[in-house]
Amino acid sequence: MPEKRIVLRNCGIVNPRDINSYLEKEGFKALVKAREEMDPEEVIQEIKSSGLRGRGGAGFPCGAKWELARKSEGQEKYLICNADEGEMGTFKDRFIIQNDPFSLVEGIAIAAYGIGADNAYVYLRAEYRFLADLIKNAIHQAKEKGFLGELNIVVREGAGSYVCGEESALMNSIEGRRGEARFRPPFPPQKGLWGKPTVINNVETLMNVPPIILKGSSWFRSIGTDESKGTKVFSVSGDVERPGVYELVLGSSLRELTVDLAGAKNGAALLVGGAAGRLMPFSIIEEPLSFETILGAGAVMVFDKDRDIIEFIYRTSEFFAEESCGKCTPCREGTEVMVEILGRLARGEGAEADIDTLNDLSKVMAATSLCGLGQGASTFLMDALDHFRKDFESRVDQSLFLKRLRVP
Amino acid sequence: MPTHDKVSGELTSFLDKAFQLKGLREASVEKGNDKMKEIGVVIDGVKVSAHEGMTILEAAEQSGISIPTLCHKKGLTPIGSCRVCVVELEGSGRLVGSCHTPIEEGMVIYTRSPKVLEARKMILELLLVSHTGSCVTDPGVAECELHQIAAEVEAGFPRFPVRGPRFYPVEELNPYVQRDMSKCILCYRCIRVCTEIAQENLYSMAYRGFNSKVIVDFDEHLNKEVCKDCGVCVEYCPTGALRWRGSVRKGQAREVSKHRIQKALPTEDKKREELLGMLKDVQKSIGFVSRESMVEIAQSIGLTLSEVYGVATFYSFISVKPMGKHVIRICKSVPCYLKNAAMIIASVEEEIGIKPGETTEDGMFSFELTNCIGACDQAPAMLVDDEVFGNLTPESIPKILKSYH
Ligand SMILES: Cc1cc2nc3c(=O)[nH]c(=O)nc-3n(C[C@H](O)[C@H](O)[C@H](O)COP(=O)(O)O)c2cc1C
Ligand code: FES
Numbered sequence: 001m002p003e004k005r006i007v008l009r010n011c012g013i014v015n016p017r018d019i020n021s022y023l024e025k026e027g028f029k030a031l032v033k034a035r036e037e038m039d040p041e042e043v044i045q046e047i048k049s050s051g052l053r054g055r056g057g058a059g060f061p062c063g064a065k066w067e068l069a070r071k072s073e074g075q076e077k078y079l080i081c082n083a084d085e086g087e088m089g090t091f092k093d094r095f096i097i098q099n100d101p102f103s104l105v106e107g108i109a110i111a112a113y114g115i116g117a118d119n120a121y122v123y124l125r126a127e128y129r130f131l132a133d134l135i136k137n138a139i140h141q142a143k144e145k146g147f148l149g150e151l152n153i154v155v156r157e158g159a160g161s162y163v164c165g166e167e168s169a170l171m172n173s174i175e176g177r178r179g180e181a182r183f184r185p186p187f188p189p190q191k192g193l194w195g196k197p198t199v200i201n202n203v204e205t206l207m208n209v210p211p212i213i214l215k216g217s218s219w220f221r222s223i224g225t226d227e228s229k230g231t232k233v234f235s236v237s238g239d240v241e242r243p244g245v246y247e248l249v250l251g252s253s254l255r256e257l258t259v260d261l262a263g264a265k266n267g268a269a270l271l272v273g274g275a276a277g278r279l280m281p282f283s284i285i286e287e288p289l290s291f292e293t294i295l296g297a298g299a300v301m302v303f304d305k306d307r308d309i310i311e312f313i314y315r316t317s318e319f320f321a322e323e324s325c326g327k328c329t330p331c332r333e334g335t336e337v338m339v340e341i342l343g344r345l346a347r348g349e350g351a352e353a354d355i356d357t358l359n360d361l362s363k364v365m366a367a368t369s370l371c372g373l374g375q376g377a378s379t380f381l382m383d384a385l386d387h388f389r390k391d392f393e394s395r396v397d398q399s400l401f402l403k404r405l406r407v408p
Numbered sequence: 409m410p411t412h413d414k415v416s417g418e419l420t421s422f423l424d425k426a427f428q429l430k431g432l433r434e435a436s437v438e439k440g441n442d443k444m445k446e447i448g449v450v451i452d453g454v455k456v457s458a459h460e461g462m463t464i465l466e467a468a469e470q471s472g473i474s475i476p477t478l479c480h481k482k483g484l485t486p487i488g489s490c491r492v493c494v495v496e497l498e499g500s501g502r503l504v505g506s507c508h509t510p511i512e513e514g515m516v517i518y519t520r521s522p523k524v525l526e527a528r529k530m531i532l533e534l535l536l537v538s539h540t541g542s543c544v545t546d547p548g549v550a551e552c553e554l555h556q557i558a559a560e561v562e563a564g565f566p567r568f569p570v571r572g573p574r575f576y577p578v579e580e581l582n583p584y585v586q587r588d589m590s591k592c593i594l595c596y597r598c599i600r601v602c603t604e605i606a607q608e609n610l611y612s613m614a615y616r617g618f619n620s621k622v623i624v625d626f627d628e629h630l631n632k633e634v635c636k637d638c639g640v641c642v643e644y645c646p647t648g649a650l651r652w653r654g655s656v657r658k659g660q661a662r663e664v665s666k667h668r669i670q671k672a673l674p675t676e677d678k679k680r681e682e683l684l685g686m687l688k689d690v691q692k693s694i695g696f697v698s699r700e701s702m703v704e705i706a707q708s709i710g711l712t713l714s715e716v717y718g719v720a721t722f723y724s725f726i727s728v729k730p731m732g733k734h735v736i737r738i739c740k741s742v743p744c745y746l747k748n749a750a751m752i753i754a755s756v757e758e759e760i761g762i763k764p765g766e767t768t769e770d771g772m773f774s775f776e777l778t779n780c781i782g783a784c785d786q787a788p789a790m791l792v793d794d795e796v797f798g799n800l801t802p803e804s805i806p807k808i809l810k811s812y813h
Contacts, residue, residue: 088741091782126688126725127781129794159684160725161616162779176683176709178613178722183488183508194678237743237784244785271742301743301784315742319779325722326613326620327489332594333534336618337568357567364530367503367523368491375502 003261004223006231007207008247011099016134019141022102028147030210034110035149038213043114044070047209050217051229056082056165056202057273057297057372065199069115069189072197079112079120080174080193080200083135084158084165086125087274088319089299092233093203095245097131100207101138105153107206109142110213112151115199120153123170126160162323166371167200169325180327181371202297204233224250228290236262238271238301250295254285257300264302269309269388271301275316276376279383309391313384314339314346320377330365331374337361338381345392348399355392359385449515464506464517465493475519476528476557478535478646479595480507484604487596491531492557496521503527525561532563538618539647540573540590553646554593574621579629584637584653587630592649594620598641606638612718625713626699626728679709683719687726696727724778732767732774734812736760737791740777743784752788753777755802759809772813 005011015021022028034043048063069077081104085093097104104122112120122135132155139153156174158164164173168182171193192198208230212220223230228250234257237243241263248257254272258264267282272289273296280294282302287293303312321335341358344350358381365378385392445460451468458467463486468475479490486508494503498516503524506517518524535554579587599611599622614623624630642650683705690701697720706716720726738744738753757763760773767774783789786798797808 085782086780088780089743089784090780091784094782125782126723127778127791130796157685157688158725159688159723160778161723173684174681176680176719178616178719180613183486183505185510235784237787238746243743243787275742301746303746307746312742312745315740315745319741321617322779324617326594326615326617327487329489329491329531329534332618332620333537333570336570337534337537340569340571343571360526360530361568364527367501368494368527368531370488370491370505 002249002252003247004231004249005247006211006223007096007204007233008099008245009211010103011095014100014102016099016101017137019102019138019145022100026214027102028106028142028145030213031106031109031113031147034113034213040070040114040116043110043213046213046217047114048217050212050220051224051227052205052208052212052220053228053291054202055204055208055232055297057087057276059291059295062201062205065189065201066111066114068187069117069197069199072190074196076119076194076196077115077117078193078196078198079108079115079117080170080198081108081120081122081206082165082167082170082200082202083122083124083128083131084162084170085128085203086162086165086323087276087297087299088316089237089271089274089301090235090297091237092235092245092298094128094131095235096203096207096233097128097135101135102142103207103210104135104203105138105142106147107209108153109148109151110209111199111201111206115197117199118150118152120151121174121193122153122155123158123164123174124155125158125165129157132157161325162319163325163371163373166373168371170200171198178325180325181373183370204298225288225290225292227292228295232289232295232298234289234298234300236300236302239267239304239307240264240302248289250290251288253288254294254300257289258285258302262300262302266304266306267302268305268307269303271303271316272299273297274299275319275380276372277380279313279380279387281387308346309388310342310346310395313380313388314342316380317342317377320373320380324373324377325371328368328370328374331369331371331377334361334365334369334374335377338377345395348395348402350392350396350399352393352396355385355389355396447511447513449511449513449517451517452519458511460511462511464495464504464509464511464515467511468495468506468517468519473519475506476560477507478553478557478593479597481597481644484597484600484644487600490535490593490595492528494524494527494531495519496524528561529563532558532561533566533568535593536563537566537568537570538573539593540575552648570618574618576621580653581629581631582635582653583632584639585630585635585642586651586653588649588651589621590649591647592622593647594622595646596622597644597646598622598650601640601644606640608635608638609712610634610714611641612712612714614714614718614721616722623714623717626702626717680711682709683711683716684723687716687720687723691726695731695733696729702728730767730771733772734793735774735776735791736809737776737778737781738764739779739781739783739787739789739791741780741784743780744787744789747787749788751802752790752800752805755805756790756809759806773809 044066052062053059108120135155142148161179163169164179169179173179188198231247232250233247246261270280272278272294277296317338321339324331324335326332341354362378362381365374369375447458456471475493478492480486488505488508493506495506496518497504576589602611603609611622686705690697702716706713760768764775764777783796783798788800789798
């Protein structure tokens with residue numbers, strides 16, 4: 001299946017600082033259409049029937065989320081655009097904002113209209129501070145041209161924390177708290193920011209909204225697979241010749257993305273969806289990329305055959321431990337235990353029993369962690385043990401062998 | 409499947425139920441009996457009835473089924489952090505926290521299934537690993553809820569070590585309350601009781617992840633200026649982390665100052681929304697957030713010092729210690745690591761003569777390693793203040809850094 005530009009349609013074409021260049025490319029036509037020809041329920045219905053699912057990693061049906069928030073009691077509602085993009089190996093939202101901030105503003109405005117929100121936030125990670133002016137400028141110009149009406153869009157900057165991309169931690173952060181996860185239910189569309197109904201959508205999800213409104217849901221539904229409509233923007237990094245951002249029709253294979261487009265030559269393993277994604281042997285590259293199979297937020301990292309896979313698994317476990325918010329026991333203590341054990345295994349000081357302990361630990365972390373961070377860490381660990389157990393075992397054997405050599 | 413899907417799957421089934429429930433509720437409103445709807449559920453194979461609005465824990469207790477809890481205690485707002493109270497819900501892949509999950513019509517709940525027991529045991533082991541101090545020889549150990557629950561779920565000696573257990577000196581400055589934070593299991597009870605019942609809001613969680621710690625003010629020893637003598641926190645602490653000083657045992661305290669207790673909760677003020685922005689502004693202008701600035705901020709938005717400190721220390725771009733004029737952050741995550749970030753780290757070390765975590769003597773640069781900065785397509789990459797530099801080579805480093813002099 002081919003590359004196709006829906007989300008990135010304006011990238012490199014419009015001037016990200018000038019609204020006029022965006023207006024020339026049908027800019028804000030979708031918003032005007034939504035406001036003038038559709039009532040909010042129709043907007044939600046259109047998104048629902050398009051089959052659009054969240055692009056931030058969880059793949060939740062976008063229209064259903066909006067509907068729940070719209071139907072939740074209360075006048076005051078919020079929309080949050082999640083531009084935290086902290087997932088290791090992901091940089092597509094950065095690319096989108098750098099090139100086409102206006103479409104994002106338009107998507108936000110349509111979503112806010114559908115939900116009935118007068119206030120919207122863009123939560124931008126601290127590492128992307130250099131993008132803040134670009135977004136603020138786009139909001140300002142759209143406001144000046146009268147496209148935003150009463151809608152108030154505020155850019156809120158993070159302060160260095162991966163878990164703040166997780167929806168409940170994100171809301172705590174906006175409220176001026178520590179970015180700790182909250183238990184659910186209640187889910188954000190019922191009780192979110194300040195206890196009010198709140199929709200949180202990824203940048204890329206919102207980028208899909210204007211074209212769907214303009215061209216209709218049946219157009220969008222005709223692209224992709226049964227459960228995965230439209231395209232996906234991928235961030236490819238690691239051992240490839242052409243790392244970068246690629247937009248493909250959903251259902252395209254990992255081979256098309258990593259080998260044909262990005263130029264992977266000698267792959268041994270893949271990490272799809274970032275640290276909280278899936279770690280797989282390269283042999284899965286004929287698999288389609290879709291919500292039914294494997295996708296996440298669309299980060300794909302390639303590892304060559306000459307890489308030390310255990311070293312890499314250890315480093316990724318450090319990532320989780322450093323970024324855990326620390327609220328719930330399995331994630332706070334579990335990620336630390338992971339690092340300790342994997343560190344020993346990587347240094348050749350591990351034992352067979354360590355592998356079993358990791359296995360037990362990952363099951364409990366998956367079942368009990370409060371949010372996707374602890375759960376993601378456990379999926380990663382389970383994949384590592386499932387697919388690379390041999391590497392672990394031979395490392396243990398090696399260390400036993402070395403120990404024996406050391407004995408006089 | 410990406411794990412996020414599990415949460416999303418939960419939300420989907422939750423949504424179905426929510427819409428169903430809504431229908432039910434609307435129907436019952438019509439009949440005029442909206443209050444305290446009876447709900448039928450099955451717990452451990454027994455049909456029991458509960459009321460709408462109860463948690464799973466409450467419904468179980470009402471039917472004489474006990475579920476161990478640690479972070480939760482009657483009278484406090486549930487926080488769901490310890491995960492000891494998890495139960496299995498038929499149709500859900502994950503376990504749910506019973507202290508905070510509302511009961512719903514038709515739920516089939518197992519409080520002692522093998523999966524639940526295994527999870528509880530592991531969680532207790534995880535808590536015990538970093539619960540250090542002189543527990544075994546301690547007369548207070550009989551009162552330690554952690555040890556009681558560990559015995560109850562038959563958790564033995566932890567299967568795993570940690571790199572460095574949390575260890576802190578005992579705090580004995582306060583005439584009534586002694587704090588031994590090495591024994592703290594981070595259950596948030598003292599934080600909540602001090603806020604919700606004593607209304608002093610003295611404690612806060614600070615730092616993050618494994619380094620989390622319950623702190624007072626700017627992470628200082630508890631003293632009598634800040635903490636008076638109400639001591640409700642001692643009675644709520646599940647371990648020996650908080651104790652009365654001298655020979656008074658838990659539960660034997662003289663009447664704690666009841667006058668403080670059960671006042672109305674302060675209403676949440678939206679002003680604290682400004683907090684992160686204020687901290688970042690100070691960080692930007694003077695390179696760190698000083699004590700004076702935190703005092704000022706706390707006063708201006710009506711928070712306690714510990715709350716401000718707790719937020720400041722959570723975020724890695726905010727520092728409570730002085731930093732250099734420019735901050736170099738080299739990405740050490742996997743995509744950059746694969747592209748030889750180690751060499752870049754070495755070149756920066758050589759160029760400015762310091763290691764990660766340090767600041768140059770002239771105060772020009774601070775040097776840190778950071779997680780993925782979203783520039784993996786230009787790996788190896790670094791941030792100097794807000795600016796990204798990609799496709800770095802050891803040769804490019806001197807030039808970049810000189811431009812900041
Ligand atoms: C640890 C963690 C980090 C996350 N980081 C992000 C992020 O940076 N950006 C994002 O859009 N979603 C992130 N998510 C997913 C969000 O919780 C949420 O599902 C998403 O923003 C919803 O938007 P969508 O439905 O449009 O995908 C993260 C989840 C977890 C568990
Ligand atoms: S008692 Fe429920 S999570 Fe701690």
